[in-house]
Amino acid sequence: MKPNLITTLTAGLVASTAATATTLPAATQPPQRPNVVIFLTDDQSWADTSVFGSPDMPTPNMKRLAQNGMTFNRAYVASPSCAPSRAALLTGLWPARNGAMFNHQYPERAAKKWPDYFKELGYEVVAIGKVAHYAQVQRYDFDHSSHFTYHQDICIDEAIKWLSARKSAKPLCFMVGTNWPHVPWPKEGILDPAKVHLPPMLVDTPETRNAWSRYAAAIANADRDLGKVYDATRKILGEDTFFLFTADHGAQFPFHKWNCYNGGLRTPLIVSWPGHVAKNTRTDALVSWIDILPTALEVTGATPPPVAVKKGAIDGRSFLPVLRGETTAHRDTIHATHSGDGRMNEYPIRAAIEGRYKYIRNLAPGAEFHSHVDMAENSNAYWPSWPQKAKTDAKASATVARYFHRPAEELYDIEADPYDLNNLVNDPASAAILASLRVKVDAWMESIGDKGLPTEREFKQAKFQADQQQNAKKQNTKKQDGRKQDGKKKNAKKKNAKKQNDN
Ligand SMILES: [Ca+2]
Numbered sequence: 001m002k003p004n005l006i007t008t009l010t011a012g013l014v015a016s017t018a019a020t021a022t023t024l025p026a027a028t029q030p031p032q033r034p035n036v037v038i039f040l041t042d043d044q045s046w047a048d049t050s051v052f053g054s055p056d057m058p059t060p061n062m063k064r065l066a067q068n069g070m071t072f073n074r075a076y077v078a079s080p081s082c083a084p085s086r087a088a089l090l091t092g093l094w095p096a097r098n099g100a101m102f103n104h105q106y107p108e109r110a111a112k113k114w115p116d117y118f119k120e121l122g123y124e125v126v127a128i129g130k131v132a133h134y135a136q137v138q139r140y141d142f143d144h145s146s147h148f149t150y151h152q153d154i155c156i157d158e159a160i161k162w163l164s165a166r167k168s169a170k171p172l173c174f175m176v177g178t179n180w181p182h183v184p185w186p187k188e189g190i191l192d193p194a195k196v197h198l199p200p201m202l203v204d205t206p207e208t209r210n211a212w213s214r215y216a217a218a219i220a221n222a223d224r225d226l227g228k229v230y231d232a233t234r235k236i237l238g239e240d241t242f243f244l245f246t247a248d249h250g251a252q253f254p255f256h257k258w259n260c261y262n263g264g265l266r267t268p269l270i271v272s273w274p275g276h277v278a279k280n281t282r283t284d285a286l287v288s289w290i291d292i293l294p295t296a297l298e299v300t301g302a303t304p305p306p307v308a309v310k311k312g313a314i315d316g317r318s319f320l321p322v323l324r325g326e327t328t329a330h331r332d333t334i335h336a337t338h339s340g341d342g343r344m345n346e347y348p349i350r351a352a353i354e355g356r357y358k359y360i361r362n363l364a365p366g367a368e369f370h371s372h373v374d375m376a377e378n379s380n381a382y383w384p385s386w387p388q389k390a391k392t393d394a395k396a397s398a399t400v401a402r403y404f405h406r407p408a409e410e411l412y413d414i415e416a417d418p419y420d421l422n423n424l425v426n427d428p429a430s431a432a433i434l435a436s437l438r439v440k441v442d443a444w445m446e447s448i449g450d451k452g453l454p455t456e457r458e459f460k461q462a463k464f465q466a467d468q469q470q471n472a473k474k475q476n477t478k479k480q481d482g483r484k485q486d487g488k489k490k491n492a493k494k495k496n497a498k499k500q501n502d503n
Helices: 007-017 060-068 081-091 114-118 134-140 155-165 206-237 291-297 385-389 395-403 426-448 453-502
Strands: 035-041 068-077 122-128 143-145 171-175 241-247 270-271 279-290 333-340 346-354 356-362 409-413
Touching: 007 143, 007 333, 035 206, 035 291, 060 206, 068 143, 081 114, 081 291, 081 333, 114 122, 114 171, 114 291, 122 155, 134 143, 143 155, 155 206, 171 206, 206 241, 206 385, 241 291, 270 395, 270 453, 279 291, 279 333, 291 426, 333 426, 333 453, 346 426, 385 395
Parallel strands: 035 171, 035 241, 068 279, 122 143, 122 171
Antiparallel strands: 068 270, 241 270, 333 346, 346 356, 356 409
């Protein structure tokens, strides 16, 4: 069944197109393209699921999904913050090529996007919950999108309601995103703070332990949501459903989100597709979030766009052969980029991962690193406990210093050092791989027209202008609403006066 999938589906499509004018009896209906379900969690680091051995994070549904499909040990997002990560997923293009490099930035209108591809194939394409960056989803032209505002946590039940009531006979591409485990985490944690297992790059304080316990509660919510959507889609759409779960980037802890360390870039990715993907398997194939769109397209029987830096081509490559067990390798090298939001967080980074190594280039190493973690008041109650402990504790002091000040280059053996603690840039034994990855990052940046800091400035300017237009639009709408309200008040006054006169 496996090797002939595409032929079968393509033949099915041709027959299906020819059959649309004259409806065939049910028994002779050609096979439909498979339904595709993409489920996203928000701000979940790769390590924070029992699938990757976490002793703290209760994720029975993620584990159940892993038992029914393939888990990727080396999956990475293209950028460690919401908007650029999701824009890369939804376009198959690197951030510098799709227009969304900064957080909260929207990809260019001209860029072909996920719904465009699937509509061309006859799919109904739907996004419920946080799929793009919140309300940005409205500009992606899905057939239906809803419940995408900040922590609109009813989105999962609403997605299932929508699916249960669906009447369309079209194949469905159903994208559902929970806002969990994004902050604000539940007020009550679910772990005993004394017994939590903090990752080694965090400063161990009672406040951090409490935050970790609350993050675990948020992870439990994300896992519950995954379970609901997984069960409902299998029940309603049937077993021949391609189901992919992943997270947009890591958690809101230092050295996680907004960083190119593993806590930010490396992501859980699990795919189940009964009859096509072997159960309970793991792969070391190196894959990127930009590869998910072409993979999903190939799953439908379509030929994904070519991989090239030109119009009509994308950067992502399908990893369907890995899923079918035809190969164990995908990419040799993966890249990633981070810019920031230009407000609380701006720290341009480029990165490459190859084999067991990760190379990070900080484009402005003289600048201090900041993020919501240390800048946003009240959102991270644990942060003040870090500089406080640093006053008397050498390890905490080194961690806090490392948080604010980064060297120009970093190199990690991520197999031996998955938490990116030991920078090998000055290690003579790593000189060859360092030189090689430097060249690869240069070549990659050049190939996509990324000039480093000048490109950062261009994107920031574009974001600034787009923000201004958006604000002007909001102000206008407010004024118009105000005028309408004034008009209503005047009318009501007139009516009232008339009433009183009538009396
Ligand atoms: Ca996110």
